[in-house]
Ligand code: NIG
């Protein structure tokens with residue numbers, strides 16, 4: 400089945416197949432064609448170009464006059480699978496408690512772990528489905544989802560099986576990350592080595608056997624997993640073929656980034672606090688830095704110093720961090736707008752970060768993240784707008800008309 404989009408006001412993020420990520424000054428350029436056509440053949444992009452080159456083909460035709468078309472968002476960092484909510488902590492923070500204070504009195508990740516334990520696998524699937532449906536409507540066409548609220552063998556497997564079921568039942572690409580090292584469960588509060596042994600000796604072999612994850616994550620942070628512990632987890636994960644993608648530098652810079660680069664992590668995520676040494680460590684590496692501005696917004700912590708990093712020549716990706724504690728939102732449109740408004744990224748930089756660089760940060764840059772012949776036909780069609788600048792400018796207004804995934808309209 401062929402679909403031909405014609406009279407597109409502007410077709411954004413057109414790339415050749417060899418472009419796998421965008422770094423530094425190149426992030427300021429968002430290649431596009433004005434007054435364009437786009438031909439989709441089944442689930443793939445077959446052709447595109449200026450309207451004067453539009454081919455005559457047997458296809459259903461969609462007129463996109465006044466509208467912009469861009470690739471769907473690639474959200475490379477989420478915790479979409481969780482149980483219940485943490486609204487009480489939200490109110491506690493309004494009343495003056497910090498994220499750290501709430502975590503120290505048994506809230507935070509351990510609160511979500513308790514709720515997850517009390518929730519059946521089927522119920523967890525139903526709760527997560529609602530969020531996945533919502534983010535697809537908001538233009539997300541590929542998503543990474545982490546475990547990490549189980550913190551027991553059974554709990555972690557339950558989460559990963561739900562992710563696997565979502566991946567099987569949804570058209571969008573879903574990448575799965577094992578985050579057993581998210582927090583120390585109460586039973587292991589004084590026995591960190593014991594919990595890490597459990598992750599390595601019990602959880603990892605089962606996850607590998609069932610093929611439940613491609614990536615391994617850890618929360619490398621003061622009070623959570625030390626750099627040495629994170630390194631042990633990365634090494635163990637790699638021995639089972641799991642590639643590291645690590646939570647690091649959210650509250651403190653503890654030299655975790657250079658350790659992640661040394662272990663060839665695909666991404667380092669959060670980076671609200673970044674030192675010059677961290678930036679040096681990332682230069683020339685394969686590791687994609689990932690910023691999560693909705694998290695900074697929601698819990699009032701600093702924003703990732705995007706300008707400093709991009710000006711130093713680094714690439715940067717943007718993701719939501721959708722989770723019940725620090726970011727109860729999976730809206731990539733808000734992420735792009737906030738990156739422009741609060742992190743001083745230009746719209747071009749933010750869109751590059753939320754599409755091609757996001758795809759790279761979850762290992763799908765060969766099939767997603769740009770308008771490229773042979774890539775998945777995953778596109779956002781906007782409502783009529785004056786230019787793509789309106790997307791971050793009119794933050795909070797839904798400017799998406801349609802979302803297509805694998806060449807089919809999402810309804
Ligand atoms: O990415 N920082 C670690 N993990 C999550 C939050 C976990 C939670 O509070 O539930 C994050 O922000």
Ligand code: FE
Pocket residue numbers: 476477478646720722
């Ligand atoms: Fe996270």
